Amino acid sequence: MKPKAQLTFSLFDEIPEIKTSNSQVKINKTKFLEFAQQLKTSSTLLILRNKIIEIKNILLNSTINSDLIVSSAKTNSETIEFNQACLLEDLNQIKDSLTLERAIYYVERLEKGVTSVKTSDINNINLNRWKEYDDILTDSLWLLDKRDSSGVHSAGYWGNFIPQIPNQMMKRYTKKGEWVLDTFAGCGTTLIEAQRLGRNCLGIELQANIAEKATGFISAEPNRYSTTWKIFNDDSTNTDYKSALESLRIKSVQLVIMHPPYFDIIKFSDDLRDLSNAASVDSFLSMLKNVAANAASVLDKGRYLILVIGDKYAGGDWIPLGFLAMNEILNLGFSLKSIVVKNFEDTTGKRSQKDLWRYRALAGGFYIFKHEYIFILKKK
Ligand SMILES: C[S@@+](CC[C@H](N)C(=O)[O-])C[C@H]1O[C@@H](n2cnc3c(N)ncnc32)[C@H](O)[C@@H]1O
The missing domain is CATH 3.40.50.150 (Vaccinia Virus protein VP39)
Structure with missing residues (x-):
């Protein structure tokens, strides 16, 4: 049986990031928002960083059984899809913040990408998740x-x-x-x-x-x-x-x-x-x-x-x-x-x-x- 991942505050050893592909990862929205809430209520930067390491390990290690990750077969309206590389980049940005306030600011931004869609009048690009559009050219x-x-x-x-x-x-x-x-x-x-x-x-x-x-x-x-x-x-x-x-x-x-x-x-x-x-x-x-x-x-x-x-x-x-x-x-x-x-x-x-x-x-x-x-x- 796979070990069930606990969203505890213990310090995990960080798994090296070897996945840099464009692969998509499906996540349970409610669990993800619960996790974001936990991050925002962290009393110290160290506690917040440990939680980020924990979630990164879940993302990078398919042998850890967590109800945060949804298998393709179980996809429903509660599921959100992320570009794995972009999500990891966002998590790193939170983890590497120099102050707790800054880290929480980035968590809130990540939360927004999940809870709301921001588009202009002329296209369907969701600006709350702009990093995921690496197929769109913006150079002249x-x-x-x-x-x-x-x-x-x-x-x-x-x-x-x-x-x-x-x-x-x-x-x-x-x-x-x-x-x-x-x-x-x-x-x-x-x-x-x-x-x-x-x-x-x-x-x-x-x-x-x-x-x-x-x-x-x-x-x-x-x-x-x-x-x-x-x-x-x-x-x-x-x-x-x-x-x-x-x-x-x-x-x-x-x-x-x-x-x-x-x-x-x-x-x-x-x-x-x-x-x-x-x-x-x-x-x-x-x-x-x-x-x-x-x-x-x-x-x-x-x-x-x-x-x-x-x-x-x-x-x-x-x-x-x-x-x-x-x-x-x-x-x-x-x-x-x-x-x-x-x-x-x-x-x-x-x-x-x-x-x-x-x-x-x-x-x-x-x-x-x-x-x-x-x-x-x-x-x-
Ligand atoms: C540069 S090609 C366009 C190719 C097109 N973008 C494609 O990927 O197939 C220009 C085309 O304009 C057409 N054409 C030229 N004068 C035209 C006109 N007055 N009205 C409509 N089409 C015209 C030509 O027959 C030619 O097929």
Whole structure:
């Protein structure tokens, strides 16, 4: 029989922390709050520290039988789930406090993470447990070494973005059940991610065959939150959003994602309405502005528009397409919240082409593009 752990005040030898994984631990909420209460009524820092060591040992040693830990089979509404590494970090912070007052302050903070949820108006991130969101990026430089190719995602459509972009944006700027609009849906990367994250999504794509392909991909992805999605085969410079939204029985969207052609870097079709066929940079920018203005008309005030775009060279000069496009959108009544610079590796480039570009860069005094931008703009 396993020894029953006692929540006594005796000093345990601390078990070395070898578990540093992202594993989750299920805990009985009532027992946990009782334990927090015991901590708060400790008369000395030493007593409090010993209790923390005791609970850490229970967490780290599965052979100690304690009714604090819930087995997966017994999970119910009384159960709370913690990221084990984060919980241990919080317990260490309490244990290492220099005063009893400080330790109790940290205990109260931990208690809050269990008893209340604090979210903003634009996402489901529980700020009382913010340390557990280590999957969410908050730096403005993203060096991602590989694309998420799980499920139906594939790199097969030349010019699609990596799923991590819409994934991060939807987690930061939408709540579950809200609506996302992708004005350049391509093969449906945003819609696939939206479905996985429990967000509804509509996408606009000019090329009929690509819209059809995207529909096939999205349908093949399991829809475990029963979300709604639809791809419209249309020109996003003048999509009739009123009727599109009416057909979906919604009045507005809560996030817009725009991943346009980077002007003529990749020619997507022969259609003159395709932004990759714009006659000049100015005409590209004017088409892009129309797309943004049209989408902004159905975006809720205070919500976000994400523009993903890179720069280009023309006639030996760097054309700052990203910043020019950003300016067009700022002029529509948006404020700039952040600019993320993201790396990209040209996977399709042959070694010989890479060498040629390197030679040209050395000879011509320029740099080879290895980054693109994610502009995060807020509707005023
Ligand atoms: C950079 S790709 C977007 C890729 C998409 N993010 C994905 O992951 O598949 C740009 C897409 O915009 C489409 N497009 C270009 N002009 C358009 C327009 N006026 N209306 C709607 N789609 C357009 C192109 O056909 C292309 O599929």
